């Protein structure tokens with residue numbers, strides 16, 4: 001008779017545990033995995049006054065939370081170059097004829113919306129080693145599926161100098177796969193009976 005109130009307490013406990021499991025599961029689903037994909041279709045010659053492309057193919061799915069572009073180009077006159085990154089129907093202008101008078105190469109360049117310096121800032125200089133904000137935000141890709149082809153398009157728009165796309169890639173953050181979150185939920189679920197027995 002005295003134990004009657006115990007039942008609602010048990011229900012309340014299991015409700016709290018369920019809520020905690022749900023909250024932890026949701027937190028696990030929010031966790032991001034960052035992966036770098038590099039193109040194997042390099043080097044690509046940038047002929048004088050040509051437009052050339054290089055692609056890379058991502059064979060996994062995931063909703064893009066953030067994406068950066070990585071680039072190594074040898075070119076004797078960067079200000080000839082217009083750089084664009086495309087995926088699906090979206091194209092982002094990375095750099096439009098930057099490099100001033102005679103700046104050469106992009107060496108270890110990362111285009112990142114979160115960078116402190118814009119590639120078009122007057123105090124950013126070739127070979128642009130480090131992180132720079134692109135001229136258009138890479139955030140245009142946020143929410144898209146990372147799966148499929150990504151294309152770097154390089155236009156050399158002035159006669160006299162040429163170069164090469166040596167290497168490029170993307171570094172993308174997507175949510176941790178749902179299967180991992182479910183494994184987490186399963187492990188938490190196993191923990192519940194143990195706690196009740198204790």
Ligand SMILES: [Ca+2]
Pocket residue numbers: 066067068112113114
């Ligand atoms: Ca970024």
Ligand SMILES: [Ca+2]
Pocket residue numbers: 047048049080156157158159160161162
């Ligand atoms: Ca040229």
